[in-house]
Every structure is written in C-alpha cells, then in structure tokens.
Amino acid sequence: MSSQQSTQTMKPATAAKKLGVYLPATPASFQEGVVTRAELNELQADPPQWLRELRHNGPHPRPVVAAKLGVSIAGLARGGVTEPLTTEQIEALKQERPEWLEKERATQAEVRKEGARIKKKNAERAEQPRP
Secondary structure, rough: OOOOHHEEEEEEEHHHHHOOOHHOOOHHOOOOOOHHHHHHHHHHHHHHEEEEEEHHHHOHHHHHHHHHHHOHHHHHHOOOOOEEOOOOHHHHHHHEEEOHHHHHHHHHHHHHHHHHHHHHHHHHHHOOOOO
C-alpha cells in the first residue's frame, strides 16, 4: 500500500455510508472529524462498541432498511418509509406484513428474476460462435 493510500481522508458521511450506518446516530467525534482509509479499515476489522450497536439495533440508513425488508429504496418511499428505522421497527414491519411491503417484495423478486434471465441470455449469446 502506498503512503498516499493510507493518508487519504473522507468525510464522515462517506465513511458512515461505507460502514452501513446512519450518520446522525454516530458519536459526535465521528461526525465532526475526518476518517482516513486506515481508520475506516480498522473500524471495519475491529468495530468499536458504538458501531456494533448501531449495526445491530439501528437506526439504519435507507439502503440497509431496504435490504433488510427485501425491497428497493424506491419501494420504501412508495411505502411511505422516509425515515431511518431501528431493527425493532423493521422486525415489526416484517411481522405486520403491510400490503405495500408485500407488493414491493413481489416487485423486487420480479426484478431479480428478470435480471437473472437477462444475465443468462447474455451468457448464452457470449458462448455463440461469431460468423
């Protein structure tokens, strides 16, 4: 690793995104500083207690909420979920199974199925001998 790579810094928002956490829920010291690539790697390799708790309990940013619910970020918005949710709130939604969630999960399943179909078709096309 070059010395330039180890001294690269990023804004707290970028680091929070890479860590999969909601920035306003992080400690003030994290929000107010800059994070080097080495510090980010250390946080990922050996997360401190605050990071473990945030990842486990939330509040979680929209990409994490969407993944845990099995929907897209746009699907969250269509369902009226615009704020970060805690793990407890996500689990409650999974139990309640509101109509919007079931619809968005079905939509997401179709998107994945279509993506797999296209990938297979492209792979088959790539195997075809060219004239």
